[in-house]
Amino acid sequence: MSRLILQLLFSYFKRLPREKAISRGEGLGNLLWKAGYRKSVIMRNLDIAFPERDKHWKEEIGRLSLQNIGRTLVEFPKLPEYVKSGEIDRIFQIEEGEELLREKGSKILITAHIGNWELGGAGLSYKYGNVVSLAYRIKNSGVNQLITEIRQKAGLKIIFHDQPLKDFVKAVREGKTLVFLADQNALRHRGVFVDFFSLPASTIIFPARLSIKYKVPILFAYQYFDYNTKTYRGRVKRIQTSQDIRETVQLYTKAIEEAVKEHPDQYFWVHKRWKTRPEGEPETVYSYII
Numbered sequence: 354m355s356r357l358i359l360q361l362l363f364s365y366f367k368r369l370p371r372e373k374a375i376s377r378g379e380g381l382g383n384l385l386w387k388a389g390y391r392k393s394v395i396m397r398n399l400d401i402a403f404p405e406r407d408k409h410w411k412e413e414i415g416r417l418s419l420q421n422i423g424r425t426l427v428e429f430p431k432l433p434e435y436v437k438s439g440e441i442d443r444i445f446q447i448e449e450g451e452e453l454l455r456e457k458g459s460k461i462l463i464t465a466h467i468g469n470w471e472l473g474g475a476g477l478s479y480k481y482g483n484v485v486s487l488a489y490r491i492k493n494s495g496v497n498q499l500i501t502e503i504r505q506k507a508g509l510k511i512i513f514h515d516q517p518l519k520d521f522v523k524a525v526r527e528g529k530t531l532v533f534l535a536d537q538n539a540l541r542h543r544g545v546f547v548d549f550f551s552l553p554a555s556t557i558i559f560p561a562r563l564s565i566k567y568k569v570p571i572l573f574a575y576q577y578f579d580y581n582t583k584t585y586r587g588r589v590k591r592i593q594t595s596q597d598i599r600e601t602v603q604l605y606t607k608a609i610e611e612a613v614k615e616h617p618d619q620y621f622w623v624h625k626r627w628k629t630r631p632e633g634e635p636e637t638v639y640s641y642i643i
Contacts, residue, residue, distance in 0.1 A: 413618075541555060
């Protein structure tokens, strides 16, 4: 998708009242499901994560997960206005563990693609400040610039994955909260294999390394969409880490798994989470999927 097309879409969504935008986003998700968007990947992932569930349940969860992506998409360009007007304070609230966010000192915050992760990041920055988020560059430079501009206007500070290590260390020493989305497939050289829904999944180790080397506590946080109030509710807890990298990664991956089990309808099932396999094991998890 080009920057111009995305700008036009975002401009349209920005003009809509929030409830209408959410409705349009959910409608978009329904259309994507009917069109078969990533359906084979979604169903394969749900087969792995919930083997005991029947096909009807998985299809409903798959449809709802695309609705969630639709909501996330339509609200994204509205984030700067939410922050500017203060509306973000109403639609994003921490219902559990807020005291952990208010503790002084640097923190590493592990999160996942549950609910509206973009709105969650903007909400954390608005309410608690000193938030820096790791981001991966989008290959299309124009789209990457547009996405980055919206995030920055919403108050998010970004460090890209290919920036020098010293930038991350500087943020730690300045007492920032570093946010990592740690639920995506990691290339073998960037990750370690830990269990995610009972199947080894390559998971980023960088947050664990930072935590251990610089003695920074790790928190896990996520937010979910409350269908009744049309707001987002955040939950935060401390991860009891160890000096072992793999064990630490397993601990925050387990926290992600538990959150996904709570809200499977709001998880990012379109991603090939188990694509990278351990050394010597063929990458056959998605072999029949185009």
